[in-house]
Amino acid sequence: MRIVAKSLKTKLSGRTVLHGIDIEVAPGSVVGLLGPNGAGKSTLLRALAGQISSEGVVGLGERSLASLSLAERGRLIAYLPQERTIGWPLSVEKLVGLGRLPWRAFGKGLSAGDIAFCRAAMEEMDVAHLADRPATELSGGEQARVLAARAIAQDTPVLLADEPASGLDPAHQMTMMAALRRLAAGKRRAVLVSLHDLTLAARWCDRIVMLKDGAVAAEGTPAETMTAETLRAVFGITAWIDRDDCGLVLAPTGLAGTP
Amino acid sequence: MVRAVDRCGFGPRRRPARFAALLFTLLAAPAAAESTLPRVMSLNVCTDQLVLALAEPGQILSLSALADDPDLSFHSAIAAAYPKNRGLAEEVFLARPDIVVTGTYSLHNTTQLLRHIGTRVETFDYAQTLESVPGAVRRMGAILGREARAETIAEAYEAELAALSSPPAADAAAAIIYEQNGVVLGSGTLADSVLKAAGFRNLAAERGYEGMVPYPLELLVRDRPDLVLLASPFPGAPSLADQLVEHPAIASLKSLRRKGIAPRGSWSCAGPFTLEAVRALKALREEMAAGGEG
Amino acid sequence: MNALRLSGLLILLVLMLFIGSLLIGPAALDPIAGMKGLFAGGEEAAIIIMREVRLPRALLGLIVGFSLGIAGAALQGFLRNPLAEPGLIGVSATASLGAVAIFYSGLAGSSMLALPAGALAGALVAVLIILAIAAGNTTTLTLILAGVALSSLSGALTSLALNLSPNPFASYEIIFWLLGSMKDRSMVHVWLSLPLMAAGWALILASSRALDALTFGEATAASLGTNLPRARLSIVCGVALAVGAGTAVTGAIGFIGLVVPHLIRPLTDRMPSSLLMPSGLGGAALLLAADIAARIVVPSRELNVGVLTALIGAPFFLWLVARTRREAI
Known part of the structure; x- marks a missing residue:
């Protein structure tokens, strides 16, 4: 299912944060959302998830976000916020199982199908071996993966993830991105993910959207967007850009304007 | 009808509510008796009853605020004519009575304070029965210098109680x-x-x-x-x-x-x-x- | 522990304590005569003692305890805070204030309906204030301090209202409103409070999915299809009904909603919804037990049950605070 936003405008406590954003995530693709702190990445994700009110249109396939009930949204869009809140010492398995809430009738427990989804999601995020551990006792990175597994278990056509890779070790950063790619490719999901790691974005995303000051600064494939000029314009940095067999390699080398 | 005597009973302690009356406590002391009878201030509703039954009107400087409450004070109608106090030591200083009468139980701190500064305070026992009435009447009579009246009242009471009393049988209700x-x-x-x-x-x-x-x-x-x-x-x-x-x-x-x-x-x-x-x-x-x- | 087995054990415990509560009393009825009086009839005094004196007392222990337990579990789940409790965050004290303000002013005559009406209003105000303060992410400290402030203010205003009453007995009733009691209540009190409490339980149970989803915080909960404004309204009204109606007839009884969910949580899968019913049952058991103790600890002199729950609950609370501090939640 395609998620499309047209001239999306959002105000937060009177200040305009998004100035008319156009963005589209096609089914089967992973779109990376880049931009400096305060550019509006999280706000855009929240607006697309319907968590904050905004002007403009958000379309989900044939329908508009505004026309959907909360329960329907829960079955169409999974949202993984940046804050990693785990309120109670639930076991990892129970926690991931809560991802199935939108699909469960009131008062019903998890069906065999639900449990299978949760198993698969835990395998994807490499947390199946932690299934019986209280989630609150895990390390920060493990908790991030458990929460991502929860979002994956929600099994929605659209997945919006806010910095899911931050705080993960390099191997698990790649595990995370690989899982998102598999979701997109294998199940035709539309995945929009905000990232700070330029190389990770360049190598694992099909397309890149760069935000600056609440507007789209660049949009296209990684090769089109991750250029010295855009990095200087959007992030104010210089970077060493190279390419290997699998894609781009980027390393920030200095602040633009400094010698 | 025989008139009053003795001290504080078992009823609930009522809050002094009639503030308007209290405002005049300090001002409206009735003209002092020309006689040498001691002037009295009663701080307790039960001593109020004894004072009202025994004292010359001119002896009474003030009564407790509860003296006006008909549920607690049998003589509330007569009490209405006198100033009222709230049982505060300050009121006693200003009124300068010869004697203060009050209960042993209530306002204990006030009693201590008054004695400390040299006021004569007579306390009447909290526990009372029909049998304790004549003793209390006679004692209050002596305090107020009204022994003869007290004796008359006490004797009449004793006679009437004896006539009225019918102690319960073992199988009484x-x-x-x-x-x-x-x-x-x-x-x-x-x-x-x-x-x-x-x-x-x-x-x-x-x-x-x-x-x-x-x-x-x-x-x-x-x-x-x-x-x-x-x-x-x-x-x-x-x-x-x-x-x-x-x-x-x-x-x-x-x-x-x-x-x-x-x-x-x-x-x-x-x-x-x-x-x-x-x-x-x-x-x-x-x-x-x-x-x-x- | 298996959820069904846990509920079964708790029901058994509640049943035993309920019967125990029925069998204890100064009239020293023998158990058989007592049960006969309750169900079958027999001697008139036994019937009245069982049906009009002991039954309402035991029933109130059951339903008020259930209300406090389930309300505590709901508040903890909703605020994601293990120290949230109707008493600690000031709901009980404010419910008392509401009941006192309406009843003693004589505005409603001496109608007993004034008690629940006032208590519900008070409880509602308190829950709204606490949720307003706790909006977003509150630390435990903010929540507890707000509760302390609210409780102190309500306690002071309750004392003031009782002192202003011209009725000489009103000021002696401060202790009832601050440290509740179930002494000499009648079936009137049960019928007055039960429907309101039951409505509160239903509202709380209806929010069980939202409570589970809120494990992840409000943003994720909303993305899981939770209607947060509706869940908030359900919890607010549910807690206000359950705690308010209870406080109206027994005064403020503290700490049940704190202690019970804590004892029960390790026996469940720790899902907020799995805690609701067992906490209700545990609350009923604890209050029935405390009320039995209140009658037999000091022979010939009955204690206020709120004194006993505070004696158990306050040290428990201190221990929790120390532990929470160590874990730096």
């Missing part, structure tokens, strides 16, 4: 006074002596309850006394204490009466007027016996 919050009046209380003088057994005293104490509702239901005297609810201002008497378990008891069958204020302090309460209860007992109720 059992009564209980069940007040707010389930508090009963057990042995040693004025009400106990009134019940007995009227020919009732006091169930609470027989069960070993002394003074004003809570009595379990269950025991009241189990013992099913021949007469239950309930306190009257305070008018206009509800309390949970007053609601207890509405409990369905109490409603199931036989012979429920309000304490108000005796004249108002007649048995909240002990005094010669308490014989009015004995008379009323005795009449009730005879009526119950006649009606086959007891």
Whole structure:
């Protein structure tokens, strides 16, 4: 299912944060959302998830976000916020199982199908071996993966993830991105993910959207967007850009304007 | 009718509410008696009753604020003519009485303070019964310099009590006074002596309850006394204490009466007027016996 | 522990304590005569003692305890805070204030309906204030301090209202409203409070999915299809009904909603919804047990049950605070 936003405008406590954003995530693709702190990445994700009110249109396939009930949204869009809140010492398995809430009738427990989804999601995020551990006792990175597994278990056509890779070790950063790619490719999901790691974005995303000051600064494939000029314009940095067999390699080398 | 004597009773302590009257406490001392009788200030509603019964009007500097409450003060009508105090040491300093009379129990700190600065304070015992009345009358008479009047009143009282009193037989009707919050009046209380003088057994005293104490509702239901005297609810201002008497378990008891069958204020302090309460209860007992109720 | 087995054990415990509560009393009825009086009839005194004195008391222990337990579990789940409790955050005290303000002013005559009406209003105000303060992410400290402030203010205003009453007995009733009691209540009190409490339980149970989803915080909960404004309304009204109606007839009884969910949580899968019913049952068991103790600890002199729950609960609370501090939640 395609998620499309047209001239999306959002105000937060009177200040305009998004100035008319156009963005589209096609089914089967992973779109990376880049931009400096305060550019509006999280706000855009929240607006697309319907968590904050905004002007403009958000379309989900044939329908508009505004026309959907909360329960329907829960079955169409999974949202993984940046804050990693785990309120109670639930076991990892129970926690991931809560991802199935939108699909469960009131008062019903998890069906065999639900449990299978949760198993698969835990395998994807490499947390199946932690299934019986209280989630609150895990390390920060493990908790991030458990929460991502929860979002994956929600099994929605659209997945919006806010910095899911931050705080993960390099191997698990790649595990995370690989899982998102598999979701997109294998199940035709539309995945929009905000990232700070330029190389990770360049190598694992099909397309890149760069935000600056609440507007789209660049949009296209990684090769089109991750250029010295855009990095200087959007992030104010210089970077060493190279390419290997699998894609781009980027390393920030200095602040633009400094010698 | 015989006039008042002795001290503080068992009724609930009421809040001094009549502030307007108090404002004039300091100003309106009646013209001092030309005689040499001591001028008195009473800080307690029960000593008020004795003072009102015995003193020359000119002797009385002020009475306690509760003296105006007809539920506590039998002589409230006469008391209305005098200034009232709130029992504060400051009021005593300003009024400069020759004697202060009060209860042993109430306003204990004030009593200490007054004695410390050299005021003559006479305290009257908290525990009172019908039998303690003549002694208290004579003592108050001596304090006020009104021995002759006190003797007349005390003798008349003793004679009348002897004539009226009909101690209960072993199989007499059992009564209980069940007040707010389930508090009963057990042995040693004025009400106990009134019940007995009227020919009732006091169930609470027989069960070993002394003074004003809570009595379990269950025991009241189990013992099913021949007469239950309930306190009257305070008018206009509800309390949970007053609601207890509405409990369905109490409603199931036989012979429920309000304490108000005796004249108002007649048995909240002990005094010669308490014989009015004995008379009323005795009449009730005879009526119950006649009606086959007891 | 298996959820069904846990509930079964708790029901058994509640049943035993309920029967125990029925069999204890100064009238020393023998158990057989008592049960006969309750169900079959027999001697009139036994019937009245069982049906009008002991039954309402035991029933109130059951339903008020259930309300406090389930309300505590719901508040903890909703605020994601293990120290949230109707008493600690000031709901009980404010419910008392509401009941006192309406009842003693005589505005409603001496009608008993004034009590639940006032208590519900008070409880509602308190829950709204606490949720307003706790909006977003509150620390435990903010929540507890707000509760302390609210409780102190309500306690002071309750004392003031009782002192201003011209009825000489009103001021003695401060202790009832601050440290509740179930002494000499009647079936009238049960019928007055039960429908309101039951409505509160239903509202709380209806929010069980939202409570589970809120494990992840509000943003994720909303993305899981939770209607947060509706869940908030349900919890607010549910807690206000359950705690308010209970406080109206027994005064403020503290700490049940704190202690019980803590004892029960390790026996469940720790899902907030799995905690609701067992906490209700545990609350009923604890209050029934405390009320039995209140009657037998000091022979011939009955204690306020709120004194006992505070004696158990306050040290428990201190221990929790110390532990929470160590874990730096």
